[in-house]
Amino acid sequence: MTDDKPDDPTPPDDGTFFEQSDRRLFLKQSLAVASLTLSPFPFLKTAEPDSDEAPVGNAEKVSFTLSVNGKKLRLSTDPRTTLLDLLREQLGLTGTKKGCDFGQCGACTVHVDGQRVLACLSFAVMQNGRKITTIEGLAKGDRLHPMQEAFIKHDGFQCGYCTPGQLMSAVSCLREGRANSEADIQEYMSGNLCRCGAYPNIVKAILDVKTGGQNA
Amino acid sequence: MANAHLPPAEPEPSLNRVDGRLKVTGAATYSAEYPFDNLAHAVLITSTIAKGRITNINAKPAEAAPGVLAVISHRNTPGVPAYPPLKQPAERAPIGTAFRVFYDELIYFSGQPVAVVVAQTLEQAQQAASLVEIDYQTETHQTDFVANRSKAAIAMNVQRNKTSPFQDYDRGDPDAMPSAEVKLEATYTIPTQHHQPLEPHAIIAVWEADDKLTVYDKNQGVKSAQGNLAQAFKLPRDNVKVNAQFIGGAFGSGIRVWPHTVAAVLAAKQVKRPVKLVLGRELMFTSVGYRPFTEQKLAIGATKTGILTAIMHEGIGQTSAYEEHLERTILATRAMYACLNVSTRYRLLNLDVNTPTWMRGPGDATGMFALESALDELAFALQLDPLELRLRNHADADPERNLPWSAKSLKECYRMGSEQFGWKNRKPEPQSMQTDGMLVGYGMASSLYGFHRHPSKAKAMMQADGSVVVQSATMDIGPGTGTAMTQIAARMLGVSPKKIRFDLGDSSLPDAPGQNGSATIPSVGSAVHDACKALKNKLLILGASMPGSILSSAWPDEIEIKNGRIYPNAESRSSVSYADILKYHKLPQVEMTEESKSGPERDQYSMYSFGCHFVEVHVSPVTGEVRVKRVVTCADVGKIINDKTARSQSIGGVVGGIGMALMEESVMDHRYGRYVTSDFASYHIPVHADIPQIEVFFVDQPDVHVNPIGAKGLGEIAIVGVAAAVANAVFHATGKRVRELPITVDKLV
Secondary structure, three states: OOOOHHHOOOOOOOOOOOOOOOOOHHHHHHHHOOOOOOOOOOOEEOOOOOOOOOOOOEEOOEEEEEEEOOEEEEEEEOOOOEHHHHHHHHOOOOOOOOOOOOOOOOOOEEEEOOEEEEHHHOEHHHHOOOEEEOHHHOOEOOEOOHHHHHHHHOOOOOOOOOHHHHHHHHHHHHHOOOOOOHHHHHHHOOOOOOOOOOHHHHHHHHHHHHOOHHHO | OHHHOOOOOOOOOOOOOOOHHHHHOOOOOEHHHOOOOOOEEEEEEEOOOOOEEEEEEEOHHHHHOOOEEEEEEOOOOOOOOOOOOOOOOOOOOOOOOOOOOOOOOEEOOOOOEEEEEEEOOHHHHHHHHOOOEEEEEEOOOOOOHHHHHHHOEOOHHHHHOOOOOOOOEEEOOOOOOOOOOEEEEEEEEEOOEOOOOOOOOEEEEEEEEOOEEEEEEOOOOHHHHHHHHHHHOOOOHHHEEEEOOEOOOOOOOOOOOOHHHHHHHHHHHHHOOOEEEEOOOHHHHOOOOOEOOEEEEEEEEEOOOOOEEEEEEEEEEEEOOOOOOOOOOOOHHHHOEOOOOEEEEEEEEEOOOOOOOOOOOOOHHHHHHHHHHHHHHHHHHHOOOHHHHHHHOEOOOEOOOOEOEOOOOHHHHHHHHHHHHOHHHOOOOOOOOEEOOEEEEEEEEEEEEEOOOOOEEEEEEEEOOOOEEEEOOOOOOOOOHHHHHHHHHHHHHOOOHHHEEEEOOEOOOOOOOOOOOOOHHHHHHHHHHHHHHHHHHHHHHHHHOOOOOOOOOOOHHHOEEEOOEEEOOOOOOOOEEHHHHHHHOOOOEEEEEEEEOOOOHHHHOEOEEEEEEEEEEEEOOOOOOEEEEEEEEEEEOEOOOOHHHHHHHHHHHHHHHHHHHHOOOOOEEOOOOEEOOOOOOOOOOOOHHHOOOEEEEEOOOOOOOOOOOOEOOOOOOOOOOHHHHHHHHHHHHHOOOOOEOOOOHHHOO
8 A cells, every 4th residue: 555656667758857847947948957977976166266265166067867756857957956846846745845954853754765854854866876766756646645535534634735745754654664553653753743733633544554444 | 602603513523633634745835845946055153252343354364265256244144124224333222122233333232243244055155154254342241130130120121111011000098918828929930931833933035026035934823924014124014025935943933023034134135146044053052032031929818718818919021121021921920810919010121132032822831930939939838739729719700900701611611620630639738649669749730821812804706616815924833823723614614624724924924913812813813714705605595596496485594505516404404515606607617805893892802711730740759750640631621623733732831831841941051141051962841751741621601702613722822831740740749849940860860
């Protein structure tokens, strides 16, 4: 039930990449300058050669590939760009949230090769060749993932901002075999903060999915 | 009684959130998430000193960095038109002046915005921000509340306003305290606490034309933000559009328009492009207010039988050097218990810090921590059950205003809560209950929150296909406003919630107050009720005017409406639908807009919500670690509109209260006047493992005097008193009375 279809390695690699998708104009622009070969890490250019300051960042873009929600993408970004900022600012996948940018809140939790990962603690280029699933890839078309259904049923959120991260963590928590009891869930979900205090409802939702009750 | 206020049919008592699907799929769009082709990114630079002046800004390295579009400070700001002309030399703003962004070289607090860097990408802006060199001349700052306590004074605002509730207050006999049979005096301290919603404050500012501004801004009131920005930038109100459809929590931090919002608007003006500015978590500690450090002295006099004879409550709150922020801290004490002799004092202490603001249960969460802790201390001194002490002093009418309550079911809350919790199993002596080597403590506290209702408008529109759109410029910071409003509309119109859309969070919609003070359901809910009622009546008249209409001879009282079909009475098999009526009259839409507001009932009744919390804690006798094991919370907030979302709101309040009680504390290094708690690793809020299942009970009876829907609002009262209930439980477990929050292990071992 926690099978994550978008993680399946079946991306269409027809060389068209985004052309058939609805990505935004600025993304296309950034792709237009993408190098087609993967280059090694760039060096940092100094913008003002006569300055004795630390090197001023004019980072050359780095090309790499990612599979995001089942779509294979060839990308080119500033090497300083985190996976989180790549998703939010360049791919238009704003479902993954920036809560703290320090790996302390869990709002940016995504799946990388099926494992839960904090997208803010990882540079995008470090994910070269990996399969990323974000909250936008959790449902199968119009059919919500059971965990999404359970969050709605048990009101496992209020403002909704931590929700994508909670959901991605919850799905992993089940997969990892860490959802066997309320105490277990509480422990293994504690990396995902919720300031609205939806914790008890989230725990109920996860237990419900664990026992398959969401379809009852 | 409920039927007099709402049609009896409840389409779906526990309607799931109408925006639930958007939220669980990541499709809900928050302020920083609107796409613009030409978007530039801004990063704020803030002062590293707490008081003094900027002597030099070297922006050249930053300006030369790749992608940088502008570095804006007081030296080159396009300026906020409403600010007064600069004085030379710069003069410190008098108290009562809202902070002016990039106005002059003066520094009022550490973390003050002093410049903003705008670049093509976020990475470029962040890098460039690190290259801006700022020199300061420091002056001696005062940020330490305790060291400066003696300078606290009556707020100037209060001195000028003789009818201010914060004037010194005395009722009854001044000799009651000295002559009391039992006396108790204690000081309670609340540290600075921060809202820290999971979504950082963020804005995208777009100048559509030289005199037209659109902002996608995280705030709790699009209408007030619109007015504020229009005033600041001297624009016609309608030329400013504020959009905030999804807000990732706020808890009070979004009530004002803060400096970073103005900074982003200035930046967008300067670079002539849409500009996005998102506060980093660290800036969330100095940019959007906080619950102020507050010290309270409580003195209580009582008879040996536990009748309160005198209460003296003094509070000192912290504020900035340029503004006065007043909270209700001492006000609850005047209304909570039947005590003839009550005095309150409220003072403010100006420090070189940013201005505090309202945080969930503002003032009352603070004040009731002190009052409800003191009641617990009194109960212990009298060897009386804490619940019994409260029952003996129950106020049957408002002792402050000498008015009847509009409704009060506090005794019912006490009864429900104590039964559900098993309060009777509590052994009176501290340290008398144990399990598995842990000390067990039972604690309880009362809660109250004043009723707020502001004039609100709503527009209800019946579409040709029988679907309904309801609109109001109200907000949803999390409680589920759209869901509750949809339910109110569904009940009134007899239309399935699935066929209703509720629009909010847009300043172009009908006027509504911001989301604060638990006023949304009472205010906007009433407007939605009235607008839908007017729409229904109009449609019934249109329906009755159709030739041969089954409605023409129907009694209005007998009409039943289900799923958008109108039956002349409950037995009737023939019906006419809303869609039929519009079709016959060839109307694409029928709409009604209504304004709803309080009337003379405000002077006839005293209006409050009441409730109570029961808490079980386990405390390790070795480490002093406190675990909350069980919470039962009860509230009488009138009619509950949506049980499911209301329950979540109550749970959220309890979780916030547990944080307040056990972990939340913003610590400042006074050598620098700067917070050392600057992220979630140092400012602790509850996590999953800290929170048990929480049982919620509502009296759920409409308060017939407050508004047409009988509902009083829930957001604030949910947290009021929770910290005291936890502290009282810790005392019961350990025998240690902690009067200084948070209750950390160092205070218990």
